Amino acid sequence: DVKVTQSSRYLVKRTGEKVFLECVQDMDHENMFWYRQDPGLGLRLIYFSYDVKMKEKGDIPEGYSVSREKKERFSLILESASTNQTSMYLCASSPPQGGGEQFFGPGTRLTVL
Amino acid sequence: QQQVKQSPQSLIVQKGGISIINCAYENTAFDYFPWYQQFPGKGPALLIAIRPDVSEKKEGRFTISFNKSAKQFSLHIMDSQPGDSATYFCAATYDYKLSFGAGTTVTVRA
Numbered sequence: 001d002v003k004v005t006q007s008s009r010y011l012v013k014r015t016g017e018k019v020f021l022e023c024v025q026d027m028d029h030e031n032m033f034w035y036r037q038d039p040g041l042g043l044r045l046i047y048f049s050y051d052v053k054m055k056e057k058g059d060i061p062e063g064y065s066v067s068r069e070k071k072e073r074f075s076l077i078l079e080s081a082s083t084n085q086t087s088m089y090l091c092a093s094s095p096p097q098g099g100g101e102q103f104f105g106p107g108t109r110l111t112v113l
Numbered sequence: 114q115q116q117v118k119q120s121p122q123s124l125i126v127q128k129g130g131i132s133i134i135n136c137a138y139e140n141t142a143f144d145y146f147p148w149y150q151q152f153p154g155k156g157p158a159l160l161i162a163i164r165p166d167v168s169e170k171k172e173g174r175f176t177i178s179f180n181k182s183a184k185q186f187s188l189h190i191m192d193s194q195p196g197d198s199a200t201y202f203c204a205a206t207y208d209y210k211l212s213f214g215a216g217t218t219v220t221v222r223a
Contacts, residue, residue, distance in 0.1 A: 004156070031209060040122070042115070042202055042213040043157070050209075058210070090156055094209065101147065102211060104156030 003027070004105035006091055012111045019078040021108050023091030029103075030096045032074035034058075034066060037088040037107070049074055050096070081112045116140055117205050119214025127222050132190040134217045136203035139184065143205035143212075146179065148188050151200045151216075160201070161188070193221045 007022035025032065031050050035043040035058075045058030047066040055066050063085060067075045074093075078085055088109050092102040119136045126132045136146075147162035163170045163177045163186065170177045176189040190197055198221045203214040 033211075040215055042119070042215040043211075044213075045210060048210065092156070096209070101159045101162070104158065106154065106156050 004091055004093055004103050006089075006105040006108050008108050009106065010109050010111075012113065013078075013081050014113055015082060017078075017081050017112075019081050019110065019112075021076040021078075021089055021091075021110070023074045023076070023105060024072055025074075025091075025093040025103070026072065027093065027095075027103070028071065029093035030071070031094045031102075032068065033092040033094075033102060034064075034074065034076045035090045035092065036060070037090055043090060046076065081110075083112050086110060086112045115215065116212040117203055117214040119203050119217060121217060122215065123218040123220070125220045125222060126190075126193045128193060128195060130193050130221075132188075132193050132197070132219050132221075134188045134201055134203065134219075135185065136187065136214050137183075137185045138205050138212075140205070140207065140212075141184070142207045145206040146177070146186050147204050147206070147211070148175075148177065149202045149204060149213075151202065157202060190219070193219075195221045195223050197221050 004025045033048040034046045049055045049068040065077045090107045091105045094102045148160045149157035150160040151157040174191045179186045200218045204211045
């Protein structure tokens with residue numbers, strides 16, 4: 001079974017803090033994704049990566065950056081957390097020819113105070 | 114702006130009933146239409162998917178109906194069970210990126 005793990009289930013940070021969310025997948029997938037999930041908005045793509053050190057902006061990249069130094073690990077960085085970044089963050093991975101199926105982690109509930 | 118519009122936002126159905134969730138899209142470049150199921154505290158998981166050259170796909174109690182000319186597709190859950198209570202997301206794919214609908218919370222009453 002594909003396993004996607006996220007470093008924290010719950011996280012509470014202060015406004016202005018730098019926040020790191022880590023994601024690791026164990027299936028040697030090329031593609032990795034970061035989404036945020038908000039009620040009534042579904043999942044929105046923040047960034048994705050199709051190879052090590054490669055990244056592309058998704059639909060809502062403002063206020064976020066990413067890092068992919070190793071194939072299995074994809075990090076989401078909030079340079080200066082703000083209250084409007086309080087959300088559920090989901091990481092996913094997929095093989096290059098996955099045809100659209102993505103495998104999701106359990107999510108990190110981030111609260112910014 | 115959401116590229117995939119999903120309705121209803123929530124629905125309640127009696128055990129044994131039929132749940133129907135509808136989605137619409139505009140981008141004709143989408144080439145794969147999956148449905149994801151999410152239980153509380155879990156990430157979404159692929160439930161069933163269809164390609165636009167097929168009008169219907171059935172897997173057990175779950176059926177996708179696809180209308181390419183209308184740019185609409187729907188999920189039917191037959192003989193709904195309490196274990197089907199979850200949030201369902203339709204999605205559409207282009208160039209291996211997923212665009213999700215807003216989600217439908219389905220509650221099945223015993």
